[in-house]
Amino acid sequence: MLVLPSLLLALAPQGGPNVPLRLHTDPNFPSGLNFGDATGVSFGDFDADGWTDVFVFSGGALWRNEKGTTFSFAWDANTILTQPASRYGASFGDYNNDGLPDIATEPREGYADSCFHLLRSLPAVPSFLDVAGFPGILDQQPCNADSETISWADVDGDGDLDLFLPIYPPAVGSIDNKFLHNLGPTGPYGEYRFSEQAAAAGLLVPAGNARPEGSWFFDSDRDGDLDLYANGGLYRNISAFDAPLFESLPPGSSGIRKRTIVDEGVFFTDFDRDGDDDLLISYTGVQGIRIWEARGDGSYQDTPTTLIENYQAGAGFGLSAADWDLDGDVDFQAQDTYRRNMLVETGVAEFKLQSHTIDPNHTSSATVAWGDWDHDGDPDAVLGNGARGGWLYDNTTYDAATPPEARRHLRVRVVRDAPGVPRGLETEYGAAVEVRVLGEENGPRRRQLLSSAAGYLTQNEYALTFALPPDPDPADPRHDVRFDLVVDFPGLPDQGWRRVDKFVNPALGGIDLAALGADREITVSRSGFVRLHGAVLPPAPTAAPALVTTGGGLAVPTAAAALPDPLPAADPWWFGGVEIDTTTATGPLAVRELIVDGVLGDPVPTPLGPANLLVWDVTVPGSPVLVEHGALARATGANNRRVHLPVDIPLAAGRRYRIVARLAEHRASPLSGPLAQGAFTTTGGLLFHDPNPATGAGVEAAALDPGRVWLAARIDPAPVRDWVDLGNAVAGAGGAPRLRLSGGGRPGDLVTLELSNAAANAEVKIVIGSSVRCAPAAGGFLVPQRQRVVGHRRTGAGGRLVLQGRWPAGHPRGVPLLVQAVVADPTAPQGVAASNAVARLGE
Numbered sequence: 001m002l003v004l005p006s007l008l009l010a011l012a013p014q015g016g017p018n019v020p021l022r023l024h025t026d027p028n029f030p031s032g033l034n035f036g037d038a039t040g041v042s043f044g045d046f047d048a049d050g051w052t053d054v055f056v057f058s059g060g061a062l063w064r065n066e067k068g069t070t071f072s073f074a075w076d077a078n079t080i081l082t083q084p085a086s087r088y089g090a091s092f093g094d095y096n097n098d099g100l101p102d103i104a105t106e107p108r109e110g111y112a113d114s115c116f117h118l119l120r121s122l123p124a125v126p127s128f129l130d131v132a133g134f135p136g137i138l139d140q141q142p143c144n145a146d147s148e149t150i151s152w153a154d155v156d157g158d159g160d161l162d163l164f165l166p167i168y169p170p171a172v173g174s175i176d177n178k179f180l181h182n183l184g185p186t187g188p189y190g191e192y193r194f195s196e197q198a199a200a201a202g203l204l205v206p207a208g209n210a211r212p213e214g215s216w217f218f219d220s221d222r223d224g225d226l227d228l229y230a231n232g233g234l235y236r237n238i239s240a241f242d243a244p245l246f247e248s249l250p251p252g253s254s255g256i257r258k259r260t261i262v263d264e265g266v267f268f269t270d271f272d273r274d275g276d277d278d279l280l281i282s283y284t285g286v287q288g289i290r291i292w293e294a295r296g297d298g299s300y301q302d303t304p305t306t307l308i309e310n311y312q313a314g315a316g317f318g319l320s321a322a323d324w325d326l327d328g329d330v331d332f333q334a335q336d337t338y339r340r341n342m343l344v345e346t347g348v349a350e351f352k353l354q355s356h357t358i359d360p361n362h363t364s365s366a367t368v369a370w371g372d373w374d375h376d377g378d379p380d381a382v383l384g385n386g387a388r389g390g391w392l393y394d395n396t397t398y399d400a401a402t403p404p405e406a407r408r409h410l411r412v413r414v415v416r417d418a419p420g421v422p423r424g425l426e427t428e429y430g431a432a433v434e435v436r437v438l439g440e441e442n443g444p445r446r447r448q449l450l451s452s453a454a455g456y457l458t459q460n461e462y463a464l465t466f467a468l469p470p471d472p473d474p475a476d477p478r479h480d481v482r483f484d485l486v487v488d489f490p491g492l493p494d495q496g497w498r499r500v501d502k503f504v505n506p507a508l509g510g511i512d513l514a515a516l517g518a519d520r521e522i523t524v525s526r527s528g529f530v531r532l533h534g535a536v537l538p539p540a541p542t543a544a545p546a547l548v549t550t551g552g553g554l555a556v557p558t559a560a561a562a563l564p565d566p567l568p569a570a571d572p573w574w575f576g577g578v579e580i581d582t583t584t585a586t587g588p589l590a591v592r593e594l595i596v597d598g599v600l601g602d603p604v605p606t607p608l609g610p611a612n613l614l615v616w617d618v619t620v621p622g623s624p625v626l627v628e629h630g631a632l633a634r635a636t637g638a639n640n641r642r643v644h645l646p647v648d649i650p651l652a653a654g655r656r657y658r659i660v661a662r663l664a665e666h667r668a669s670p671l672s673g674p675l676a677q678g679a680f681t682t683t684g685g686l687l688f689h690d691p692n693p694a695t696g697a698g699v700e701a702a703a704l705d706p707g708r709v710w711l712a713a714r715i716d717p718a719p720v721r722d723w724v725d726l727g728n729a730v731a732g733a734g735g736a737p738r739l740r741l742s743g744g745g746r747p748g749d750l751v752t753l754e755l756s757n758a759a760a761n762a763e764v765k766i767v768i769g770s771s772v773r774c775a776p777a778a779g780g781f782l783v784p785q786r787q788r789v790v791g792h793r794r795t796g797a798g799g800r801l802v803l804q805g806r807w808p809a810g811h812p813r814g815v816p817l818l819v820q821a822v823v824a825d826p827t828a829p830q831g832v833a834a835s836n837a838v839a840r841l842g843e
Contacts, residue, residue, distance in 0.1 A: 019338045019356035020325060021381055021393040026070045033071060036061045038390025040089020040457030041369040041382045044101050046074075047125045048423060052371045052461045054382060056390045057090035057105050062126055068374035071392070075126035077119065084111030089367075089457035093152035093429075095161045095182060096192040099421035100125060104152070104163055106457070107145040109174060115143040116165065116178075118194075136187055138180065140196040142167065146174045146211075149265070152452040153217035153226050153429045155246075156239040157492035159416070160184050160192070161427050166212030166230045169205040177212065177230065179203045181244050201244040205231045209259045214266035214319070214456055217430050218277060218449050221298030221556035222595075222644060224493045226430040229266055229279065232259035236298075236558065241492060253557040255300040261287050265319025265456030269330045270294075271341060272349035273444035274637040275644060277432075282319040282334050282456070288312035289319075289334055296642035297563055297597070298556045308351045313337050319455040322370040322379045326397050326408060326467040328446065336363035343444075358383070362391045369454060371461030376402075377409035377520065379465055384458070404518050405471060405480070410435060411521040413463040414450055414487055417529065424525050426462045430490040435466050436646065438482045438510065438812075442635050463521065468513060480514035482771065484814075486646070487524045493553070496546025497714055502816065503592065503648075504528040505539040506724050506839040507783075510815035512771035515785035535774040535781040537837075538727050540720040547592055547714040550578055550682045554597055554642065554712050555669040566598040566641055566665035573691045574601070575699065576668075576710030577660030578682060579618075585653035585679040588721065591615065593714035594645045594659070596636070597669065601662035603633040606694045612662040613645070616699050619655045624696030627657070629813075641667070648814055650719070650843075653679075658699050659713055660686060666710055673706035679717040685709030721745065723840045726772075726818070730780035732759050732825035732833030734799055739821050739835035744807040745843040755801040755835060759825040764801055766790040767820050770811070777822075779829040783837035784818035795823070811842045 023032045035041070036059030043052045051065035053074070060077035088108055092101040100121035107116045118138065119128040131137040146168040152161045160182035168174035179198040187193050198204055205212065212231035220227040225237040228246060234254040235246040251257040256279070265282040272278065276294035283290060288311040292300040305311045314337030321332040329341040332351065339351035367384040374380065378395035385391070398407055414431045415424025428450060435446040446466055454460040471480045485508045489498040502509025507530045511522075516532075523531035528539025557563050576598070582589060594613060603610035608631035615630030629649050636643045651657060666687065673684040684706040690698030723744075729736035737758040744751040755764065769784030776782075795801045801821075811817060821835040 019354050019358070020378070020396045021356065021358060022396050023359065024392040024394045028070050033392040035059070035063055035382065035390035035392070037387055038382070038384035039087065039386045040106070040367055041384040041390050042090050042092055042459040043369050043371040043461040044092030044459065045426065045462065046092070046101055046121060048099050052373055055090055055092070055103060056384065058087045058386065064126070065373055075128070077128070080128065080130055081117060082113040084108070084113040086111050088148055091150050091152060091452050091459050093161050093163065093452055094425055094427050095163070096120065096185070097160065097418055097425055097427065099418065099423065099425060101426060103128065104150055106147040106150055106165070107142055109144050109146045114145065115141055116145065116147070136193065137191060138194045142175065142178045142196070144175060145178070148212065149214045149453050149457055151215045151217050154427070154490065155217065155226050155237060156242050156244045157225070157495055158184065158242045161429070162244065163194070164203065164215055164217070164228065164230070166215045168211040172211050176204050179244065197244060202246040202248065203228070203235060206233065206248045209233055210262045213263050214453065216266055216268050216451055216453050218268050218451065219430065219432065219490060220277070223553050223556060224491050224495070224497055226490050229268070232256070232261065232263065236556070239492065247559040249557055249559055253299070253559065253562040255295070256292055257302070258283065258287060261285065264317050265334070267319055267321045267332065267455045268449055268451070269321055270445060270447050271330055272637070273329060273343060273446070274640060275445040275447060276640065277449060280319065280321060280332060282315050284316045286312065288315040293639055296640045296644065297554070299563060299641070301639065307349070309339065309353045313353065317365055318367045320368040320370060320458060321455065322460070323465070323467050324370070324379055324395060326378055328444070328467045328469065333366070333368050335366055336360070358393065361385070361388055364388065367457045369458040369460055372411070372465055377407045377465070405474070405477060405514070408468045408470070409520055410466045410468060410513070411463045412466065412485065413521060413523040415523060415525050417525050417527045424523065428489060428526065432488045433464055434486045435468070436484040436486060437469060438484070478514060479512055482510050482512050484509050485511060485522060485524065489526050496548055498526065498546050499592070500524055500526070500528050502814070502841060503716060503719060504543040505530050505537060506816040506841050507532070507537040507726060507772045509841060510771055510812070512785055515771045515773040532772060533774040533776070533781065535728050535783065537772065537783070538725065540724040542718060543720050544716050544718040547716055548677050550580055550677070550713045550715065551669070551671045551675060551709050554595055554709070564667065566667040568665055569601070569663050571689065572601065573689055573693070574663050574666065575660045575686070575688055575690050575693065576663050576666045577658055577686045578709045578711055578713065579656065579658045579684055579686060579704055580713070581656050581681045581683050582651060582653050582679065584676070584681065585717070587653055588719055589651040589653070589679055590716040590719040591647055591649040591651065591659070591713045592716050594647055595642065595712040595714070596645065596661050597642050597667040597710060598663050598665035599640070600634060600636045600643070601664040604662060604693050606631045609633070614660050614693070614699070615649050616658045616660070616696050617655055618658050618700045624700045626696060627651070658686060659711065660699055661711055662693070663710070668708040668710055671707055671709045680715060682709070721843065723838045726783055726837040726839055728781045728783050728834070729836040730778050730828060730832070730834040732823060733827035734759065737821060737823050737833055737835040739819065739838055741819060741838050741840070744817070744840060747807055747809040747811065749807040751805050751807055753803040753805070753819070755795065755821050756799065758795045758799040758801070758821070758823045758835070759827070759833065760795060760797050760799045762795050762799070763824040764793045764795060765822045766793065766803070767822060769818050770815050772818065778832040778834055780834055782822070782834070783820050813842045816841050
């Protein structure tokens with residue numbers, strides 16, 4: 001569990017304890033907006049206009065978001081479906097990759113309609129066709145089933161959304177879980193088809209486990225693919241491409257031990273902000289609401305009930321979570337209770353009951369979905385209460401009078417690229433998004449998971465909302481908090497670790513919140529494209545498609561065996577690590593993440609400063625060299641058994657490196673070494689005593705173990721160390737001006753700028769910044785946040801300009817420098833042409 005430093009506590013917003021929700025009213029709904037009968041509530045953008053809509057399956061009503069002003073009734077599902085006496089929830093998921101989300105429903109046994117329905121969105125929105133009964137689409141339509149909280153995800157790396165239906169087992173009178181494997185466009189006319197494969201995929205309810213209520217796909221063991229929580233336990237993903245397969249982990253392996261107790265909602269979130277995805281469960285009976293804390297290695301441990309004030313209050317029906325007070329830590333709701341996470345306020349991750357003024361008739365059996373429907377920056381809520389209706393409540397943290405600098409939010413939308421769908425597909429369920437505030441290397445993590453399930457019978461808005469810390473210098477309106485944005489996309493382990501960050505697209509590095517203005521939404525695609533304010537910023541064309549993990553990664557819990565506990569170090573001078581050989585590399589490499597098993601010891605003095613993580617070049621016998629940027633001081637949480645640490649450490653080809661950590665506790669993972677992994681070879685592991693770690697002699701002399709490793713590294717096999725073309729030129733008389741830069745990266749390095757294809761003898765201004773802004777200008781976009789302008793330059797008769805300068809002293813490492821040229825050109829749409837923008841990270 002993470003305890004926040006006193007500085008952050010001082011910066012924490014102070015305010016009343018009440019839940020900031022108020023019944024929405026507007027001229028169309030002066031007494032409140034009731035979406036109708038709503039046992040479950042789903043947010044989803046059915047018309048793909050960028051404004052999240054609402055569907056309540058109980059009443060069959062689909063409502064259109066009128067661009068954040070109000071909602072209007074759009075479609076009645078009862079025009080194509082039988083309306084039974086009772087229905088539960090539904091979930092949006094674009095199963096056929098056409099850019100229009102479809103809808104899957106949760107069947108309930110014992111009513112006029114007890115079947116699963118798959119409502120395919122038709123081009124003439126709002127219009128849907130139920131295809132679940134078409135044998136050519138679905139080989140088995142689940143009927144007479146009790147299902148709750150269905151979940152979408154691509155579990156087998158084929159790019160198509162699969163669907164899991166948690167269904168009561170035969171022991172309690174139903175038909176057991178169903179898993180609909182998406183076969184892609186394999187029908188005779190290109191229709192997307194499904195095959196029911198729960199038994200073959202290992203996803204039936206294990207004997208002795210409770211019936212399923214909540215479910216959630218996510219990467220529990222951080223190996224890249226999506227595991228599943230349902231019916232009291234974890235299923236580990238062991239799929240191959242287009243071949244789904246899971247194994248059920250026993251409690252001894254997962255650490256989750258209340259498998260026989262029914263839950264009424266689950267939510268995975270990093271409640272203590274240590275970088276791991278913890279499990280929040282609302283149990284039935286006296287077990288109440290509990291937190292299973294992630295230990296970082298795919299296993300979990302129970303936490304004291306004292307972490308949740310009156311942990312039995314509100315338990316047994318419904319669960320949702322969101323940072324509704326926008327202080328940076330996640331809060332939660334259960335039935336009629338709301339609890340605030342006090343981590344930022346007090347430094348301790350514990351949940352306190354909060355008073356509220358919500359109508360009691362709207363909370364008696366509340367299932368709550370969260371979404372910033374009006375784009376004002378705070379998460380609003382729809383409270384589903386069955387026949388008592390689904391009511392819209394506005395979050396009052398921000399209102400029309402809140403100035404932009406006081407709004408601390410960021411919206412992140414993660415998409416899959418698709419031909420003909422410029423906005424991208426909202427199908428990346430299971431992705432993990434992290435906002436890394438500069439200067440907080442050992443501070444609290446800001447990590448969220450994208451899931452189609454959101455607790456119990458609900459679905460939150462697809463875009464994720466983050467709350468950022470206060471402005472470090474409110475007196476300077478030009479600048480604010482700066483951060484990197486990182487997205488880990490799901491995929492199979494043998495496809496590599498798919499990460500999109502500033503090393504793939506420098507637009508994601510060093511983003512200044514002040515540069516974003518009022519529209520705080522950033523879209524990140526799987527291929528690395530970034531969309532901001534309507535501008536599309538392409539990635540580096542040579543960026544590696546995926547990171548490679550040394551040794552294939554560390555050991556994870558399996559159905560056959562739990563992970564052993566880490567062992568205490570024999571003495572304070574114990575080090576463990578891994579050796580890699582880059583002889584096969586054809587160019588530079590870089591370490592992007594270190595994964596350490598056990599607990600890090602205190603930093604020790606080194607030539608590069610105090611460090612407990614060290615990267616040594618041991619290529620030359622007797623001359624170990626501590627690698628530049630290869631000495632880091634990091635921390636692990638008290639309850640972590642494994643920690644994932646972002647780093648940026650350059651490596652060279654043709655060398656031998658030993659990456660080691662000072663360990664207070666350690667645990668080995670098996671390796672069949674030496675293991676060739678393309679640009680490098682993992683040769684073995686190290687565990688050794690070294691009372692003089694600053695010299696490197698101990699690490700060089702340590703015996704290599706080809707059968708075990710004590711940490712792993714995610715390696716970028718082709719790091720980009722050059723200028724990246726971010727596009728967005730505005731054409732003039734001769735077409736689009738072309739800007740190329742070469743050199744630079746380090747203070748004092750020579751930088752050459754060459755502008756071509758511009759108007760002849762034209763005035764030029766060079767705009768320089770260190771964050772993207774993408775401000776509309778001259779019929780296009782000025783990409784850099786303008787911090788410096790070099791003016792009084794002119795092109796020659798051939799429309800060309802060449803300048804030279806030096807990389808600026810003091811420019812931070814890992815922060816981009818962005819450059820774009822603006823050219824006076826009367827033939828351009830607004831009298832001004834612009835070059836493409838270019839960016840390079842500081843080294």
